[in-house]
Amino acid sequence: MAAMFSLFLVLITLGSGLIWLLDHFYLAPKRQEKLAFADGQTEGELPEEAKEKLVAEPWLVETSKSIFPVIAFVTILRSFLWEPFQIPSGSMMPTLLVGDFILVNKHEYGLRDPVFRHKFWDNELPSRGDVVVFKYPEDPRVDYIKRVIGLPGDKVVYRNKELFIQPKCEAGVEKCPELQRVNTAKVNSGQFKQDGTPLLRLKEDLLGVNHDTLINPRRGEPLRYYYQQPGRTTGEWVVPENHYFVMGDNRDNSTDGRFWGFVPEENLVGKATAIWISFEFERGADSILPGWIPTGVRFNRVGGIQ
Template sequence: MAAMFSLILVLITLGSGLVWLLDHFYLAPKRQEKLAFASQQTSGDLPEEAQEKLVQEPWLVETSKSIFPVIAFVLILRSFLWEPFQIPSGSMMPTLLVGDFILVNKHEYGLRDPVFRYKFWDNNEPQRGDIVVFKYPKDPRIDYIKRVIGLPGDKVVYRNKQLFVQQKCEAGVSPCPELTAINSAKVNSGEFSQNGTPLLRLKEDLMGITHDTLINPRRSEPLRYYYQQQGRRTGEWVVPEGHYFVMGDNRDNSTDGRFWGFVPEENLVGQATGIWISFEFDRDSSSILPGWVPTGVRFNRIGGLQ
């Protein structure tokens, strides 16, 4: 859907821009020539109403000149600077909630054309702990949002709801980094729940990046569904070059890299940097309002992300 919208936006921008150029360099001069010829024929006594009719812009030209600056601005803003996204699920709770509208920095990881996604300008690379929006590897038509856990060359292990990361061993560096347990401390429980089960909220220290996660203490790990990397044990992955390993902060309610593998660099859309508005949709069964109508605004959630 996002890709189709980008294509439509590009086509409208190109179409209206071409009509504007055609009018500027060809049609408008032709209209002026007709006006000059008509004025000569009437010895300069051509009525003002007739003059206006001769130079009047066609509807298509007038509309194109009106919308082109606006559409071009939106295209540049959305494709190369910032794009708004809505959080549709709870996979990134408690960091992001359903109803949060976030801003995604489209130039942080380089610039791509909005249709074919060809990268024409390099910038920074994702860092461990970044919240990224990307094209779902199994269906690039869908945008996903998760947190970067493993960088290219890293080893990631997730067993018994404990995360381990071994950073890439750089050439010429000795000794190589060891497999490190990612520490987490209990914050509280009961603030969030899943199917009636209170979730445990933890503060995780991802090698210097602190953020909160949720786990369901009663839910066992679905090991049989984990992505099985060739030559590796279940729940253990080594990130290939040019790829990233991502997970949701809501660890027991997130379809992430544990289940489908790695995010190719070319699938990255941008870095989520802040919440610009947050709506709540809480309503009881007696409400007659459609489910998509907000019931309130969570002003306290507006701001940057961790």
């Protein structure tokens, strides 16, 4: 859907721009020639109404000239600077909630054209702990949002709901990093629930990046569904070059890299940087309002994303 909307914006921008140029350099001069010819064939001066009719812009030209500056600005802003996204699921709770509207920095990881996504300008690379929007590797038409856990060359292990990371061994170093357990500390329990089960909220220290996660203490670890990397045991992955390993903060309610593998660098859309508005959609069973109508605004959630 996002890709189709980008294509639509580009086509509307190009179409309205070409019509404006055609009118400026060809159609408008032709209308002036018709006015001059009619004026020369008439004794005295043409009535103002006749002049206005001869030089009047066609509807398509008038509309194109009106929308081109606006649509061009929106296309540039959305394609290369910032793009709004809505959080549709709870896979990134407690960091992001359903109803959060976020801003994604499109130039953080370089710039790509909005249609074919060819990269034409390099910038930064994702860092561990970044919350990123990317094209779902198994269906690039769909945008996903997760947190970067493993960088290229890292070893990631997730067993018994504990996370371990061994950073990439850089060439030329005398001693490679060891496999490190990602430390966690309990924040609370019961603030969030899944199918009636209180979720355990943990503060996670992702090798220097602190953020909160959720764990369902009653749900088993679905090892049989994990992505099996050739030559590795279940629940263990080594991130290939130019790829990233991502997970949702709501660890037991997230379809992420544990189940389908790695995110190629070319699939990155941008870095989620801020929540610009957040709507509540909670309502009672007897509510007559459609589900898409918000029931409130969570102003306390507006701000940066940790």
